[in-house]
Amino acid sequence: xxxxxxxxxxxxxxxxxxxxxxxxxxxxxxxxxxxxxxxxxxxxxxxxxxxxxxxxxxxxxxxxxxxxxxxxxxxxxxxxxxxxxxxxxxxxxxxxxxxxxxxxxxxxxxxxxxxxxxxxxxxxxxxxxxxxxxxxxxxxxxxxxxxxxxxxxxxxxxxxxxxxxxxxxxxxxxxxxxxxxxxxxxxxxxxxxxxxxx
Numbered sequence: 574x575x576x577x578x579x580x581x582x583x584x585x586x587x588x589x590x591x592x593x594x595x596x597x598x599x600x601x602x603x604x605x606x607x608x609x610x611x612x613x614x615x616x617x618x619x620x621x622x623x624x625x626x627x628x629x630x631x632x633x634x635x636x637x638x639x640x641x642x643x644x645x646x647x648x649x650x651x652x653x654x655x656x657x658x659x660x661x662x663x664x665x666x667x668x669x670x671x672x673x674x675x676x677x678x679x680x681x682x683x684x685x686x687x688x689x690x691x692x693x694x695x696x697x698x699x700x701x702x703x704x705x706x707x708x709x710x711x712x713x714x715x716x717x718x719x720x721x722x723x724x725x726x727x728x729x730x731x732x733x734x735x736x737x738x739x740x741x742x743x744x745x746x747x748x749x750x751x752x753x754x755x756x757x758x759x760x761x762x763x764x765x766x767x768x769x770x771x
Contacts, residue, residue, distance in 0.1 A: 594740070594741040596745060596746070598732065599733060602725070602732050605725040605728065605729065606662065606722070607662075610662060613715065613718040616711060616718050619711050620715065621649055624682070626704055627704045628645055630695075634692045634698070635688055635692055635695065638688045641681075641685055642685070645678075645681040645682060645684075648681040649681075651677060663750055663751050665752050668755075672755060676757035726751045727753075729751055730751060733748055733750065
């Protein structure tokens with residue numbers, strides 16, 4: 574009878590220890606990172622899907638702006654060719670390559686919008702206005718998704734470094750730190766504003 578009681582106490586103690594070690598919490602936090610990354614990918618895909626329609630609309634009005642249109646198409650092609658799996662979220666070089674490709678898309682789209690400003694008929698075109706609004710909304714969604722991803726990464730990275738989860742991770746899970754979604758290097762440059770009229 575005493576042996577049975579000791580076994581039950583040992584099993585109960587083990588269950589209490591395992592439930593307090595953070596094993597399940599760490600996995601939930603890593604899943605939150607993966608979900609947040611999926612949200613970024615979904616919004617980036619939405620942007621990539623809008624680009625051909627936007628380019629086609631602008632092309633009808635500004636066919637001689639070939640260089641800008643090709644830059645947008647090439648940036649989109651490069652960005653969609655770089656696939657980052659959830660296993661790569663801890664790889665700083667892969668994250669940087671992915672983020673640079675996405676930054677190129679943003680840059681090319683900004684140049685395309687500058688070109689569009691030069692064509693009053695294009696700016697008044699309802700298709701262009703709709704696409705421009707959709708693109709603006711998508712860019713906002715991408716920004717929110719990046720912020721949520723970084724928050725999930727912060728929670729996860731903190732958890733795998735804090736006791737007792739750090740011990741659980743070291744002994745059982747071996748989960749790696751995830752990389753933050755960082756700003757493109759050109760985002761650090763102060764934009765130049767010129768108020769002189771030409």
